Amino acid sequence: MPPPSRRLAPTLEAVAAEAGVSRSTVSRVVNGSSKVRADVVDIVQAAIERLNYVPNRAARSLANSQTMAIALVIPEDTGRFFGDPYFAAIVQGLARGLEPSDYVLNLQLASQSNPSRKTVRYLTGGNVDGAFVVSHHSGDNFLADLGTSLPVVFGGRPLTRGDTPSYFVDVDNDDAAAMGTQFLIDRGRTRIATIAGPPDMPAGIDRTAGWMRALERAGLGRDRIVHGDFSQASGARGMRELLARHPDLDAVFVASDLMATGAISVLLENGVRVPEDVAVVGFDDSPAATTGVIPLTTVHQPSESQGKKMAEMMLALLRGEPVEPECIMPTHMVVRASA
Amino acid sequence: MPPPSRRLAPTLEAVAAEAGVSRSTVSRVVNGSSKVRADVVDIVQAAIERLNYVPNRAARSLANSQTMAIALVIPEDTGRFFGDPYFAAIVQGLARGLEPSDYVLNLQLASQSNPSRKTVRYLTGGNVDGAFVVSHHSGDNFLADLGTSLPVVFGGRPLTRGDTPSYFVDVDNDDAAAMGTQFLIDRGRTRIATIAGPPDMPAGIDRTAGWMRALERAGLGRDRIVHGDFSQASGARGMRELLARHPDLDAVFVASDLMATGAISVLLENGVRVPEDVAVVGFDDSPAATTGVIPLTTVHQPSESQGKKMAEMMLALLRGEPVEPECIMPTHMVVRASA
DNA sequence: CTGAAAGCGCTTACAG
DNA sequence: CTGAAAGCGCTTACAG
Numbered sequence: 001m002p003p004p005s006r007r008l009a010p011t012l013e014a015v016a017a018e019a020g021v022s023r024s025t026v027s028r029v030v031n032g033s034s035k036v037r038a039d040v041v042d043i044v045q046a047a048i049e050r051l052n053y054v055p056n057r058a059a060r061s062l063a064n065s066q067t068m069a070i071a072l073v074i075p076e077d078t079g080r081f082f083g084d085p086y087f088a089a090i091v092q093g094l095a096r097g098l099e100p101s102d103y104v105l106n107l108q109l110a111s112q113s114n115p116s117r118k119t120v121r122y123l124t125g126g127n128v129d130g131a132f133v134v135s136h137h138s139g140d141n142f143l144a145d146l147g148t149s150l151p152v153v154f155g156g157r158p159l160t161r162g163d164t165p166s167y168f169v170d171v172d173n174d175d176a177a178a179m180g181t182q183f184l185i186d187r188g189r190t191r192i193a194t195i196a197g198p199p200d201m202p203a204g205i206d207r208t209a210g211w212m213r214a215l216e217r218a219g220l221g222r223d224r225i226v227h228g229d230f231s232q233a234s235g236a237r238g239m240r241e242l243l244a245r246h247p248d249l250d251a252v253f254v255a256s257d258l259m260a261t262g263a264i265s266v267l268l269e270n271g272v273r274v275p276e277d278v279a280v281v282g283f284d285d286s287p288a289a290t291t292g293v294i295p296l297t298t299v300h301q302p303s304e305s306q307g308k309k310m311a312e313m314m315l316a317l318l319r320g321e322p323v324e325p326e327c328i329m330p331t332h333m334v335v336r337a338s339a
Numbered sequence: 340m341p342p343p344s345r346r347l348a349p350t351l352e353a354v355a356a357e358a359g360v361s362r363s364t365v366s367r368v369v370n371g372s373s374k375v376r377a378d379v380v381d382i383v384q385a386a387i388e389r390l391n392y393v394p395n396r397a398a399r400s401l402a403n404s405q406t407m408a409i410a411l412v413i414p415e416d417t418g419r420f421f422g423d424p425y426f427a428a429i430v431q432g433l434a435r436g437l438e439p440s441d442y443v444l445n446l447q448l449a450s451q452s453n454p455s456r457k458t459v460r461y462l463t464g465g466n467v468d469g470a471f472v473v474s475h476h477s478g479d480n481f482l483a484d485l486g487t488s489l490p491v492v493f494g495g496r497p498l499t500r501g502d503t504p505s506y507f508v509d510v511d512n513d514d515a516a517a518m519g520t521q522f523l524i525d526r527g528r529t530r531i532a533t534i535a536g537p538p539d540m541p542a543g544i545d546r547t548a549g550w551m552r553a554l555e556r557a558g559l560g561r562d563r564i565v566h567g568d569f570s571q572a573s574g575a576r577g578m579r580e581l582l583a584r585h586p587d588l589d590a591v592f593v594a595s596d597l598m599a600t601g602a603i604s605v606l607l608e609n610g611v612r613v614p615e616d617v618a619v620v621g622f623d624d625s626p627a628a629t630t631g632v633i634p635l636t637t638v639h640q641p642s643e644s645q646g647k648k649m650a651e652m653m654l655a656l657l658r659g660e661p662v663e664p665e666c667i668m669p670t671h672m673v674v675r676a677s678a
Numbered sequence: 679c680t681g682a683a684a685g686c687g688c689t690t691a692c693a694g
Numbered sequence: 695c696t697g698a699a700a701g702c703g704c705t706t707a708c709a710g
Contacts, residue, residue, distance in 0.1 A: 009465060024698080025695090056688065057397075057400075057466055058396075058404075059686070062401050062686090062702045067396070069445075082421045085421075088420070104466075109431070109434040121393055125393045126396075127443075236632070262630070266632070269607070291601070292604065352704095361680065363705085366705060366706085374680090394704075401687065403705055
């Protein structure tokens, strides 16, 4: 199939002829330049409407060296990525945030620790005007420095701080986790375990720290810990391990809703009542929170808003406006049935 | 932040100078033209290497009116989309299939029934060379005709057949569902219900038909039916409804693994043993199949391969090669614990 | 097999 | 406020 007849598409030239002005003028109104006489603007706009003119991206990019595209770099393992409602919400937010602009999102799968030459070339080779990096993974050796050649906005605090300031939006995972744990303490629980996230991701590290801090403050034991990878399966595994090693636990703070649902299945499977015998607090307040047998009491984080905020930061960076590099969004408890 | 110094990037011109040939020649070797003397090719390639030259996309697009971008149109509701491992696998496959090419994937969120003017313009305005449409949703009034202005490959048989032939890859959902149901019949089950997919999606319709066909063939009753939307929550709801209306059922064929996991939670919650009292067969063989309390016996469909195949079809279409419009991939039973 | 030249459709100083 | 003109970095007939 030969390239569909783009030939037919009207050009600036055509609009100029139709409106009886120069191409320069048409270009100016298309780009919203302020210095065009109002009546001329109207005439041109009418012509554009009549011809159904839409500017050619390539020509525009070539002329002003902006690509109007932003890369969305996501980890190679799409399964884990897309399987996590947190990321789904982020992507949704990104898309919504970009909607009012002319920027499009370019999907870039990349194994982050060792991105392909192709990915690196693509990102640094002037194919996009900026990049979103969404994954609270670490070891982003290359991603950390990406910011030197491109505006980059991270979803979640990057683990390694590069030389350039990193723009990111996140929640205060430490505080939020402490809040979730405190909720359990306030309800009289004293043997509170945690199914933590991976110890190599900021979200994993910080939430574990928050859990510990709350327990310490209350003078409670903080050795009932097990690690998962945020997936449901790992939550189930973690719960089994916890049950075996700490059969006395009366509550568990789980670092993600997905893991919490896995944990709850195991609890129920073992005849443990939730929340009577063991109270469970999750993290995210994602759709997974309300989908399971027992609706989750959980720490809410505004995932979609975070994505939207990332988009706004990027747009501001692209406009050359000064932007606060770190944006921390609020969290709160959502009380349902599991605790 | 001003556009990062793309100024520094070497151009064709620079390579030509470095190699001591004309731009035409460099262009030819970059594009792998066969009519360049071998030794010249080497010289040019060396120059390219030395200068770390990477062609400017915009300029290239402008010159040959190819964008080297393909849209990935996904339904507005990213939550449902990304939440479904089936789609995650498809996207993964698409990305992998496109990897050897120079095409990039442009994310386009769109409410399919009523896509925004922006989306339509984007797709038909020459911004992409082709489009993937992934969603077994129907009512794609606009998407059905998209094929007239652009090569389009669907993931899953489109419900409405437009005037142009639709390219798609899918499995034989009808046969596959019949196979899953027959599996239950072969194990002596006789009161086999189904939690079907939405009646307005091909995958929903066809799987229901397959279930019915198998039961009919075996002379079994086929009134134990309830509909879900492929999500886990809807599977749980459906199972509750089924239990209430048909307490005698001894098996259920569920049209997606996600729904199956929801159904199983409800079964267990009600003290029903799986598979002893009620056998469950799912559909997809997605990660969800092995993640729950009871590993799913399910109908496997090669989701990632489907995505990859879609990419290959698109690439062939883009090359102008003739391609078989419909590609049906094989399925098979995977026996685990739920039946 | 190779080069000179035109052209792809915009933007943007530069004059006026 | 508006236009003529150069230029963005490629590709591709057209000659040779």
